[in-house]
Amino acid sequence: MSVVNYARTLQKVILNIGPRCYHRWVTTASVALRIRDSKQNFRCRLWCGLLTPVHYQYSTEGNTSKVPSVATWEPVLENQLPPAKQVPADLVDKLERLALVDFPNQEGLVCLKKAIRFADQLHVVDTEGVDPMDSVLENRALYLREDVVAEGDCADRLLQLSKDTVEEYFVAPPGNIPLPGREEC
Amino acid sequence: MAASSAGIGTLLCKNINKQIEIFYPTNRRYTWCVIRRICTSISRFRCQGQIKRKSAPKELVGVVGLEVHAQIQSITKLFSGSQVRFQAPPNSLVSFFDASLPGTLPVLNRRCVEAAVMTGLALDCVINRKSLFDRKHYFYADLPAGYQITQQRRPIAVDGTLTYSHLGGTRRNTLITKSVRIKQIQLEQDSGKSLHDDRRGQTLIDLNRAGVGLMELVMEPDMSCGEEAAAAVRELQLILQALGTCQGHMDEGQLRVDANVSVHRPGDPWGVRTEVKNINSGRNLARAIDYEIQRQVGVLKNGGTVQNETRSFDRKSGFMPEPNLPPLIVYDRPSTAPPCVHPSQVVVLEEVRAGLPELPRARRTRLVESYDILPEHSFTLVNEDGLTDYFEAVVKETKAGPRKVIGWVNQVLLGLLHHHSLSVSQSPVTPQMLAQLLNLQENGQISSSVAKQVFQELWRAPGKTAQQIIQEQDLGIVSNTTEIHRICQKVVDSHPDQVQAIRGGNKKVLNKLMGLVQKETKGRADPVLVRSILEEKTS
Numbered sequence: 001m002s003v004v005n006y007a008r009t010l011q012k013v014i015l016n017i018g019p020r021c022y023h024r025w026v027t028t029a030s031v032a033l034r035i036r037d038s039k040q041n042f043r044c045r046l047w048c049g050l051l052t053p054v055h056y057q058y059s060t061e062g063n064t065s066k067v068p069s070v071a072t073w074e075p076v077l078e079n080q081l082p083p084a085k086q087v088p089a090d091l092v093d094k095l096e097r098l099a100l101v102d103f104p105n106q107e108g109l110v111c112l113k114k115a116i117r118f119a120d121q122l123h124v125v126d127t128e129g130v131d132p133m134d135s136v137l138e139n140r141a142l143y144l145r146e147d148v149v150a151e152g153d154c155a156d157r158l159l160q161l162s163k164d165t166v167e168e169y170f171v172a173p174p175g176n177i178p179l180p181g182r183e184e185c
Numbered sequence: 186m187a188a189s190s191a192g193i194g195t196l197l198c199k200n201i202n203k204q205i206e207i208f209y210p211t212n213r214r215y216t217w218c219v220i221r222r223i224c225t226s227i228s229r230f231r232c233q234g235q236i237k238r239k240s241a242p243k244e245l246v247g248v249v250g251l252e253v254h255a256q257i258q259s260i261t262k263l264f265s266g267s268q269v270r271f272q273a274p275p276n277s278l279v280s281f282f283d284a285s286l287p288g289t290l291p292v293l294n295r296r297c298v299e300a301a302v303m304t305g306l307a308l309d310c311v312i313n314r315k316s317l318f319d320r321k322h323y324f325y326a327d328l329p330a331g332y333q334i335t336q337q338r339r340p341i342a343v344d345g346t347l348t349y350s351h352l353g354g355t356r357r358n359t360l361i362t363k364s365v366r367i368k369q370i371q372l373e374q375d376s377g378k379s380l381h382d383d384r385r386g387q388t389l390i391d392l393n394r395a396g397v398g399l400m401e402l403v404m405e406p407d408m409s410c411g412e413e414a415a416a417a418v419r420e421l422q423l424i425l426q427a428l429g430t431c432q433g434h435m436d437e438g439q440l441r442v443d444a445n446v447s448v449h450r451p452g453d454p455w456g457v458r459t460e461v462k463n464i465n466s467g468r469n470l471a472r473a474i475d476y477e478i479q480r481q482v483g484v485l486k487n488g489g490t491v492q493n494e495t496r497s498f499d500r501k502s503g504f505m506p507e508p509n510l511p512p513l514i515v516y517d518r519p520s521t522a523p524p525c526v527h528p529s530q531v532v533v534l535e536e537v538r539a540g541l542p543e544l545p546r547a548r549r550t551r552l553v554e555s556y557d558i559l560p561e562h563s564f565t566l567v568n569e570d571g572l573t574d575y576f577e578a579v580v581k582e583t584k585a586g587p588r589k590v591i592g593w594v595n596q597v598l599l600g601l602l603h604h605h606s607l608s609v610s611q612s613p614v615t616p617q618m619l620a621q622l623l624n625l626q627e628n629g630q631i632s633s634s635v636a637k638q639v640f641q642e643l644w645r646a647p648g649k650t651a652q653q654i655i656q657e658q659d660l661g662i663v664s665n666t667t668e669i670h671r672i673c674q675k676v677v678d679s680h681p682d683q684v685q686a687i688r689g690g691n692k693k694v695l696n697k698l699m700g701l702v703q704k705e706t707k708g709r710a711d712p713v714l715v716r717s718i719l720e721e722k723t724s
Contacts, residue, residue: 098503100324134317134506141523142511144530147259147296150266151280158276158284168275169380169389172326 076121084117243450245485247478249414250406250458251365253421254399254441255431256375257300263374263398264291264334271437275391283396285330290509295529297372297398298341300430302515302537304400305342305370307424307544312534314515316341318372318507326388327377329395337504340371341513347404347424348546350564351416360561365417366405375399400431406445406455410478411471418442419467419568423545436465444470446477448485456481457491548573556580556587565595571609572599578616585623593619597637601644613647614640622651634708635660663709669702672710673718676701687723695719 092103092112103109155168164171262269267280282289305312317339320332345367353361377395379388402421408414422433422440433440442464447456461477464470481491515532516522522531543551545567552563552573566573576594580587598619602612622643626636635655642654655661663669676698677684686694695716702715 094502098322135508135511137508137511140511141526141530142293142513144295144298144532145261145266145292146529147261147294148266149261149268151282152267152278154281155274155276155279158279158281161284161286166387166389168277169391170276172379172388172390173386 076124080124081120082123245448245482247409248406248447249408250445251404252443253402256439257297257398258431259296262396263294263297265396269397273393278393283392298532301341301372301400303428304430306538308345308367310342310345312342313339316513318510319504320507322503326390327379333374334507335373336371340369342370349417349420360564365407368403368405371401373399373401411474414474415467415471427542444474448481457493558591562591575609575616579620582620583623584627614643632662663706672702672705677722684723
């Protein structure tokens with residue numbers, strides 16, 4: 001029996017032995033490469049391949065993925081949420097000023113209320129005794145850079161990005177333009 | 186003042202009553218109305234006076250809190266590798282991160298962390314082993330990202346003390362030492378610079394300064410006037426300059442001070458705060474704060490209320506944690522640092538503490554101890570840039586004691602420097618020249634008044650040495666006793682009345698005679714000798 005046929009028979013045997021075992025898909029090319037080494041090497045590697053299961057998703061039988069087959073997500077019922085808070089007009093003004101987002105009409109406000117209601121779903125989770133997390137980097141070490149000049153001196157490239165420049169300065173409208181008050185809208 | 190005004194009120198009331206009754210006896214109804222009107226207004230005043238008198242009125246005092254932004258003296262900026270320099274072509278020291286182009290991330294500069302820790306240790310702060318970075322959001326053209334990375338929640342250092350002194354008392358020669366609590370020290374980014382062109386209605390933005398590391402020092406409102414605030418800022422400047430963490434030039438914007446000023450009566454809750462900003466020198470700070478206190482006192486005394494006009498940055502909103510930076514950890518000892526981390530990645534408190542230089546207060550104590558001078562003297566020496574080195578150089582080269590030298594340096598030299606608005610390094614009289622002059626005085630070749638004259642000459646014409654001036658103007662001490670006897674005799678003979686007065690018991694007139702003798706000898710006579718001869722002649 002040729003070496004390739006031997007390898008293929010072996011695969012079928014393994015597949016039939018354990019439906020929960022994953023194994024490396026040994027292609028014809030890789031078998032050929034192995035044959036180029038000495039015969040002892042080939043045997044060693046095949047054994048190693050058999051003994052160390054590699055966690056690969058195999059598309060046919062023996063398939064256990066972590067993704068559930070049926071959706072498990074349950075919608076949060078209205079009565080589980082805390083009571084809806086009213087958004088007073090001055091709070092809307094403050095939000096507009098802080099975020100520079102415009103809520104021009106009733107539709108915008110309805111959208112805002114819906115967004116707040118959607119976020120209220122987080123209150124269903126019990127966070128008793130759990131510290132709030134700032135970012136996923138919290139447990140990493142903060143990298144400290146040495147105090148040597150490595151950047152800068154690219155004024156021309158930066159100024160090209162701006163629509164309006166005057167003699168190597170960026171141009172901005174004067175000061176801060178205050179947002180019109182609610183009455184002026 | 187309230188009591189006396191109440192008294193005046195009562196008197197006025199009575200007087201007007203009487204006056205009106207006398208002058209207008211006929212038109213009773215009219216007078217009665219007028220009296221009542223006047224009495225009502227004055228009695229209201231009087232009632233107020235009485236109430237105030239009962240509760241012992243307290244004066245309005247000022248309450249001053251400072252927020253200091255000190256630019257960290259580092260080669261590169263806080264979160265990017267672009268250079269920090271005072272004057273450069275616009276936008277030439279800007280990296281992609283400073284311009285907040287998308288895709289850039291902050292990378293913390295180790296030197297800035299060390300600077301903040303050194304400053305915290307020098308001000309006796311508690312260093313937070315773990316400190317966090319936040320974003321403070323606000324919209325302004327010189328803040329390209331729309332937020333500033335700062336440390337609001339957990340800054341790097343908290344709860345410190347700044348001990349400062351100033352010369353007070355009636356004659357401004359008593360050293361008064363006070364202290365102010367430091368609430369926190371935090372690292373934050375600087376914003377860019379905006380130049381307003383009102384003519385064309387536009388603002389020009391230069392981002393060279395954007396991203397430079399700042400240490401914000403927030404102080405508790407423990408001060409009560411402009412002089413204390415200026416003294417505290419001066420002491421902070423000296424400390425930062427000694428540490429090398431900030432050069433502290435207020436006029437170059439390296440040290441920016443904002444003062445929060447309010448007034449209240451001791452025991453009452455604090456009044457409304459107003460902010461005093463954009464001050465470029467210590468003297469202007471004191472003046473601006475005092476002016477603001479006076480203004481608020483005036484407003485309150487007239488029955489008004491103080492308006493808070495400036496935008497309050499004490500707000501609690503607009504902050505969020507900085508998601509791109511993990512917490513900053515500072516380690517106690519090299520052994521507590523994680524073992525597999527490179528030493529350039531850890532900041533160790535023990536090492537930083539060991540590297541602290543001599544702080545100003547230690548320097549003052551050392552000067553007092555080694556030269557046996559008063560604390561007031563050493564305060565003046567350390568306060569003026571370069572004066573300590575000048576003083577030590579003179580003391581080394583002269584035979585005169587440090588106490589004599591300190592009088593010359595602190596009064597004569599410093600007086601002339603201030604008069605001509607010069608710094609110590611610009612003084613035309615070098616320490617060596619002053620040392621020579623003092624040696625001549627010690628040797629008895631010139632008298633003390635002549636020495637002062639020669640000093641003035643040296644100041645005006647620094648090319649000549651003291652010896653040359655003395656020879657040219659023949660200012661050498663007159664030690665020829667016969668000559669002095671002759672002059673004294675002349676003075677005594679020409680002023681018989683004064684001699685009578687001295688013989689009568691009035692010893693002070695002797696000084697007048699001494700003055701006349703000195704005038705005759707052009708100040709060259711030895712005063713001790715002259716006095717003894719005159720006393721002999723007039724006894």
